[in-house]
Amino acid sequence: MNGKREDYMKAMTSAHIEEIMSIVKTGRVLTDESDRFSYSFDGSFGTYLPDAVIQTKSVEELAALVKFANRERIPVYPRGQSTCLSGGPLPVKGGMVFDLSVMNDLLEISEEDLVAIVSPGVLTADIHKAAEKKGLLYPPDPNSSHVSTIGGNMAENSGGPRGLKYGVTKDYVIGLELITPEGDIIKTGGRTVKNVTGYDLTKLIVGSEGTLGIITKAVLRLLPKPPASETVMAVFDSLIDAGSAISKILSAGILPAKMELMDQASIVAVENYEPLGLPVDAAAIILLELDGHPAALKDEVKQAADLCKSVGARDIRIPQNVAEKAEVWKARKLVSPAIVRIKPTKISEDATVPRSKIPQMCARLQQIRDKYNVHLVVFGHAGDGNLHPNIICDKSDKEEMQRVEQAVAEIFTAAVELGGTLSGEHGIGTMKAPFMEMELGAIGLDMMKRIKEVWDPNNIMNPGKIFPEPGQKLELS
Amino acid sequence: MNGKREDYMKAMTSAHIEEIMSIVKTGRVLTDESDRFSYSFDGSFGTYLPDAVIQTKSVEELAALVKFANRERIPVYPRGQSTCLSGGPLPVKGGMVFDLSVMNDLLEISEEDLVAIVSPGVLTADIHKAAEKKGLLYPPDPNSSHVSTIGGNMAENSGGPRGLKYGVTKDYVIGLELITPEGDIIKTGGRTVKNVTGYDLTKLIVGSEGTLGIITKAVLRLLPKPPASETVMAVFDSLIDAGSAISKILSAGILPAKMELMDQASIVAVENYEPLGLPVDAAAIILLELDGHPAALKDEVKQAADLCKSVGARDIRIPQNVAEKAEVWKARKLVSPAIVRIKPTKISEDATVPRSKIPQMCARLQQIRDKYNVHLVVFGHAGDGNLHPNIICDKSDKEEMQRVEQAVAEIFTAAVELGGTLSGEHGIGTMKAPFMEMELGAIGLDMMKRIKEVWDPNNIMNPGKIFPEPGQKLELS
Numbered sequence: 033m034n035g036k037r038e039d040y041m042k043a044m045t046s047a048h049i050e051e052i053m054s055i056v057k058t059g060r061v062l063t064d065e066s067d068r069f070s071y072s073f074d075g076s077f078g079t080y081l082p083d084a085v086i087q088t089k090s091v092e093e094l095a096a097l098v099k100f101a102n103r104e105r106i107p108v109y110p111r112g113q114s115t116c117l118s119g120g121p122l123p124v125k126g127g128m129v130f131d132l133s134v135m136n137d138l139l140e141i142s143e144e145d146l147v148a149i150v151s152p153g154v155l156t157a158d159i160h161k162a163a164e165k166k167g168l169l170y171p172p173d174p175n176s177s178h179v180s181t182i183g184g185n186m187a188e189n190s191g192g193p194r195g196l197k198y199g200v201t202k203d204y205v206i207g208l209e210l211i212t213p214e215g216d217i218i219k220t221g222g223r224t225v226k227n228v229t230g231y232d233l234t235k236l237i238v239g240s241e242g243t244l245g246i247i248t249k250a251v252l253r254l255l256p257k258p259p260a261s262e263t264v265m266a267v268f269d270s271l272i273d274a275g276s277a278i279s280k281i282l283s284a285g286i287l288p289a290k291m292e293l294m295d296q297a298s299i300v301a302v303e304n305y306e307p308l309g310l311p312v313d314a315a316a317i318i319l320l321e322l323d324g325h326p327a328a329l330k331d332e333v334k335q336a337a338d339l340c341k342s343v344g345a346r347d348i349r350i351p352q353n354v355a356e357k358a359e360v361w362k363a364r365k366l367v368s369p370a371i372v373r374i375k376p377t378k379i380s381e382d383a384t385v386p387r388s389k390i391p392q393m394c395a396r397l398q399q400i401r402d403k404y405n406v407h408l409v410v411f412g413h414a415g416d417g418n419l420h421p422n423i424i425c426d427k428s429d430k431e432e433m434q435r436v437e438q439a440v441a442e443i444f445t446a447a448v449e450l451g452g453t454l455s456g457e458h459g460i461g462t463m464k465a466p467f468m469e470m471e472l473g474a475i476g477l478d479m480m481k482r483i484k485e486v487w488d489p490n491n492i493m494n495p496g497k498i499f500p501e502p503g504q505k506l507e508l509s
Numbered sequence: 510m511n512g513k514r515e516d517y518m519k520a521m522t523s524a525h526i527e528e529i530m531s532i533v534k535t536g537r538v539l540t541d542e543s544d545r546f547s548y549s550f551d552g553s554f555g556t557y558l559p560d561a562v563i564q565t566k567s568v569e570e571l572a573a574l575v576k577f578a579n580r581e582r583i584p585v586y587p588r589g590q591s592t593c594l595s596g597g598p599l600p601v602k603g604g605m606v607f608d609l610s611v612m613n614d615l616l617e618i619s620e621e622d623l624v625a626i627v628s629p630g631v632l633t634a635d636i637h638k639a640a641e642k643k644g645l646l647y648p649p650d651p652n653s654s655h656v657s658t659i660g661g662n663m664a665e666n667s668g669g670p671r672g673l674k675y676g677v678t679k680d681y682v683i684g685l686e687l688i689t690p691e692g693d694i695i696k697t698g699g700r701t702v703k704n705v706t707g708y709d710l711t712k713l714i715v716g717s718e719g720t721l722g723i724i725t726k727a728v729l730r731l732l733p734k735p736p737a738s739e740t741v742m743a744v745f746d747s748l749i750d751a752g753s754a755i756s757k758i759l760s761a762g763i764l765p766a767k768m769e770l771m772d773q774a775s776i777v778a779v780e781n782y783e784p785l786g787l788p789v790d791a792a793a794i795i796l797l798e799l800d801g802h803p804a805a806l807k808d809e810v811k812q813a814a815d816l817c818k819s820v821g822a823r824d825i826r827i828p829q830n831v832a833e834k835a836e837v838w839k840a841r842k843l844v845s846p847a848i849v850r851i852k853p854t855k856i857s858e859d860a861t862v863p864r865s866k867i868p869q870m871c872a873r874l875q876q877i878r879d880k881y882n883v884h885l886v887v888f889g890h891a892g893d894g895n896l897h898p899n900i901i902c903d904k905s906d907k908e909e910m911q912r913v914e915q916a917v918a919e920i921f922t923a924a925v926e927l928g929g930t931l932s933g934e935h936g937i938g939t940m941k942a943p944f945m946e947m948e949l950g951a952i953g954l955d956m957m958k959r960i961k962e963v964w965d966p967n968n969i970m971n972p973g974k975i976f977p978e979p980g981q982k983l984e985l986s
Contacts, residue, residue: 199680218950222863230954232679257762285736471706
């Protein structure tokens with residue numbers, strides 16, 4: 033598993049390139065170093081140059097390339113827009129990158145079946161728009177949706193703020209067309225929400241980070257769009273009180289579409305980046321979006337505001353129109369760009385804990401910040417326990433990066449000790465692979481590895497991801 | 510795969526029974542034929558006598574038994590209350606049945622984490638009650654929930670009327686404790702809704718019909734209970750109009766909790782069984798349950814009623830109190846017991862089609878009924894395309910059963926041809942196994958089989974289910 037570079041062909045030969053060219057009749061094969069460089073990184077850490085990049089809209093050509101790659105033991109990496117935060121599309125063992133962002137022709141909405149049929153290269157935001165035009169909703173909304181592809185979202189099982197009420201990408205994928213690691217084209221699931229015909233390969237593949245095959249088409253379940261939504265911002269002088277407000281609201285029978293937390297460091301960062309009138313002296317704010325029938329919303333907004341006040345919110349803001357609402361949500365959207373102003377490198381984690389453990393996790397994060405003297409910012413999807421502890425650092429500072437390494441390892445340990453998980457929505461990729469056994473145990477991890485090995489006997493499909501190599505450790509410095 | 514009887518130990522020896530007795534220290538081992546007979550059938554077709562039945566609450570004892578069974582090649586069958594309609598718990602190759610209905614001690618609700626932690630033998634209805642006491646909802650509601658176990662529901666990925674709005678069992682299982690086919694105890698998932706740490710073994714196991722291991726504990730996601738619900742019954746003179754009403758309502762942005770269809774044959778059967786004042790001259794009725802905020806419901810009920818009228822409903826009934834609502838839903842609950850009054854044998858199918866294909870599927874079912882002259886009753890979860898065509902027959906009548914066999918095969922073909930699936934919520938089991946390749950293709954089926962083989966190399970875990978044996982055909986006569 034995850035064999036070394038020498039388990040694969042040493043380097044691609046000109047004969048290989050010729051064979052690739054002969055297979056790719058309708059697309060492009062990029063081999064210039066300058067072209068290949070654009071495919072050597074993603075939204076995470078590290079750069080790895082592929083030997084060739086393939087752009088084609090033809091499923092048959094891709095399948096033929098995979099058959100060839102399997103025969104010649106050439107690694108293959110499916111790739112969308114590479115906004116991935118865990119290294120999913122990085123060509124860590126060399127070989128071919130398949131640029132699936134070009135496969136973006138199909139975006140069909142069936143109002144009758146309440147499904148969308150999509151190509152993997154379609155931007156997720158375009159699915160949102162197409163569904164909304166017909167009064168429908170595709171709920172998963174990773175913050176990157178305006179630039180990320182649905183194929184990438186499926187590979188990593190992306191979440192987003194609406195995960196609390198609506199679940200994640202996997203909950204909406206009901207059918208797939210897939211190229212297997214041996215180059216066969218299969219279909220899984222279909223257009224029906226209920227389907228128990230054999231093993232659920234659809235949900236196995238979604239979230240498998242491109243290690244079990246290449247998704248070339250998908251059927252997504254849609255919902256009727258809720259007729260209205262309201263936003264509430266609550267300001268707290270204590271992070272613990274903010275945590276209590278979250279619990280109170282959920283146990284009062286209110287299920288907000290979004291329930292986001294920003295700590296003081298993220299509030300200050302955003303306000304410095306773009307003044308929005310946020311309370312920079314507050315310990316935390318929570319942002320709620322409630323959706324549904326207008327009459328129901330009126331009640332729920334009042335109830336949520338009262339509950340926040342009852343646990344110590346010092347201020348409640350309820351934006352009154354679309355522009356005011358957009359302004360509030362802009363604050364949350366700006367956290368990521370704002371914090372990288374502080375230092376150039378952002379290590380973005382998404383360790384997730386049961387929601388009752390959020391106050392304890394916040395305390396552990398503060399200890400870790402102080403112990404390793406790192407710049408730690410905490411924000412994220414508090415309602416579902418999916419925090420985003422981000423460490424802002426400078427990758428050229430070796431000493432600092434060693435402290436960051438230790439801090440990151442301790443964040444993972446804290447999440448697992450609190451009954452949580454290494455990754456809520458970003459994926460394991462390369463960086464978190466060394467921690468898999470800590471969460472899953474040796475046998476749990478082995479049961480996953482068995483599936484990988486029997487589906488991809490030559491380990492050509494996105495090697496180096498999810499499964500740790502012997503002795504692999506987290507390395508940022 | 511699914512080797513013949515001779516691939517396993519010929520018959521269990523007294524030495525085997527002694528070893529089993531030495532492992533099971535806290536439970537019971539049943540070997541008397543009269544005891545074993547009670548474990549030879551389920552809610553489907555056929556009887557198969559196991560060699561021994563084990564009842565123990567100890568996970569460690571069960572794991573030790575599986576290790577022993579794996580060493581000695583003795584088949585193992587996990588079993589709940591055996592309400593299964595597809596043969597899931599049938600001991601078709603002899604060996605040991607594990608009666609997990611005795612493992613029913615754990616039913617813990619965490620309001621803060623919005624989860625339930627349960628043993629596999631807990632009745633699903635008891636989970637409903639425990640959640641409701643705390644203002645929460647466990648949505649999956651198979652009609653058998655008062656007698657079926659959550660373990661069986663997970664094995665078969667049971668659905669139920671609320672599938673339309675809330676999804677099926679799989680959508681609510683987020684963590685498992687599992688005994689693997691080699692007798693190891695592993696954990697999958699956890700208490701967080703978001704979790705992308707490696708492959709999603711939880712959703713692979715739920716719905717795998719007990720072929721990949723034995724579930725010994727589960728974490729279920731709960732929702733806040735909707736504050737109110739309303740019921741609407743609409744009466745139609747044409748099945749096609751009823752189908753149109755279903756489409757209209759869904760595309761108007763209303764997502765009912767339940768949307769059930771009863772055809773004339775099922776209306777008449779229920780009315781003969783217990784007079785409820787149903788319109789026996791109607792071609793079809795649809796039953797809606799809407800849930801949510803009372804103010805929203807008031808609007809939606811009116812809108813749904815108007816939409817039904819606009820496509821030709823001749824009568825709308827809106828029950829005004831709890832007792833009247835219960836009476837309406839009783840009609841739907843009574844379909845199953847009512848139709849077996851007609852003839853003793855019920856072949857209950859759950860072929861599912863994309864919801865836009867419901868009118869076409871209804872037409873195909875009528876053709877099949879006439880062609881083979883069988884007593885076919887159609888009812889079910891129309892909102893999600895999950896119809897329940899039931900054939901009422903007499904298994905002692907060989908000639909009739911041959912016609913039934915052909916009719917069933919043609920129902921499966923019709924569903925797959927219309928872009929649907931063999932089974933929406935009952936599972937494949939033994940009866941539908943011969944049709945798997947028709948839906949999945951040879952390679953699609955092989956990719957499933959690879960997982961089974963690598964997880965269960967000796968094929969001891971519920972053999973004879975899901976995967977067809979060479980040359981296997983549907984046999985009812």
